[in-house]
Amino acid sequence: MERSEAELIAAVLKGDRASFEPLVVKYSPRVFATARRYARRESEIEDIVQEVWLKAFDKLASFRGEAPFEHWLMRMAVRTCYDFLRGHQRNRESSFSEISEPEEDWLDRFVADPGSAPEDADAAKLLVNRVLEKLSPEARLVIQLLEIEDRSVKEIAGLMGWSVPLVKVRAFRARAEMRKILARMTKDKYL
Amino acid sequence: MNVAELQRKLTAAARQQTPDDRVPYAFEKRIMAHLAERAAVSGRVLWARGLWRAAVSCVALAIVCGAVSFFTPVAKDNPKDLSQDFENTLLASVDQADTAP
Numbered sequence: 001m002e003r004s005e006a007e008l009i010a011a012v013l014k015g016d017r018a019s020f021e022p023l024v025v026k027y028s029p030r031v032f033a034t035a036r037r038y039a040r041r042e043s044e045i046e047d048i049v050q051e052v053w054l055k056a057f058d059k060l061a062s063f064r065g066e067a068p069f070e071h072w073l074m075r076m077a078v079r080t081c082y083d084f085l086r087g088h089q090r091n092r093e094s095s096f097s098e099i100s101e102p103e104e105d106w107l108d109r110f111v112a113d114p115g116s117a118p119e120d121a122d123a124a125k126l127l128v129n130r131v132l133e134k135l136s137p138e139a140r141l142v143i144q145l146l147e148i149e150d151r152s153v154k155e156i157a158g159l160m161g162w163s164v165p166l167v168k169v170r171a172f173r174a175r176a177e178m179r180k181i182l183a184r185m186t187k188d189k190y191l
Numbered sequence: 192m193n194v195a196e197l198q199r200k201l202t203a204a205a206r207q208q209t210p211d212d213r214v215p216y217a218f219e220k221r222i223m224a225h226l227a228e229r230a231a232v233s234g235r236v237l238w239a240r241g242l243w244r245a246a247v248s249c250v251a252l253a254i255v256c257g258a259v260s261f262f263t264p265v266a267k268d269n270p271k272d273l274s275q276d277f278e279n280t281l282l283a284s285v286d287q288a289d290t291a292p
Contacts, residue, residue: 024219029212124204
């Protein structure tokens with residue numbers, strides 16, 4: 001008979017390490033999807049997910065069961081991704097000279113007529129990933145959670161342990177930072 | 192160039208990206224192996240830490256005993272030193288057996 005999540009967690013806390021495995025199997029796809037939003041290389045993604053699970057095992061006693069285990073785990077995953085971003089800021093200072101040809105074409109189309117550049121084009125997706133990589137860790141996280149994943153300010157505050165006003169301030173700064181990067185990118189290309 | 196519109200378009204493009212949730216083969220086994228390895232290491236670390244503490248305590252005790260025996264003045268009417276006392280105590284039973292009829 002399949003054991004419930006609460007039973008598995010209780011068993012792990014009693015010292016039965018093997019009961020942790022079904023939880024890893026069940027939630028790894030979600031943790032991988034989250035990690036892939038913040039890291040590009042597969043080795044980095046695997047490192048992030050591994051760290052999330054090791055942290056989850058170490059801190060399992062702090063899980064009180066008031067919220068679903070998945071929420072608790074995803075909070076840990078997002079925080080681990082944020083730590084990863086803070087530790088890997090090396091790509092931020094590079095220029096936009098390495099933009100690929102399809103991305104350049106997409107930008108040219110946008111400059112000629114903003115309506116003619118489709119949002120679902122692969123080039124637009126590549127371009128936005130490039131721009132996101134240039135943002136500061138705080139800005140990237142806020143843009144990702146607020147603008148892309150469409151989470152509320154309150155939700156982000158709870159997820160990151162920040163206050164609501166702090167999230168609002170960071171969101172304002174993040175949008176401004178993104179606009180600045182876009183302005184720099186277009187200036188590099190067209191001026 | 193309308194930067195605000197470009198930002199809106201690119202954000203919309205990012206929203207359309209569905210993140211890949213593929214899990215590498217036997218990833219859970221790797222996590223469980225890491226946990227098992229850490230548990231073994233933490234057991235060894237626990238033992239090593241205990242042994243080091245015991246060693247430090249023994250060295251401290253030896254230093255204190257040495258200092259006490261070094262600085263304790265030997266009474267002139269009792270010229271026997273600590274080693275002789277110790278030997279006498281240790282061999283007391285043998286001496287008694289020798290002197291017994």
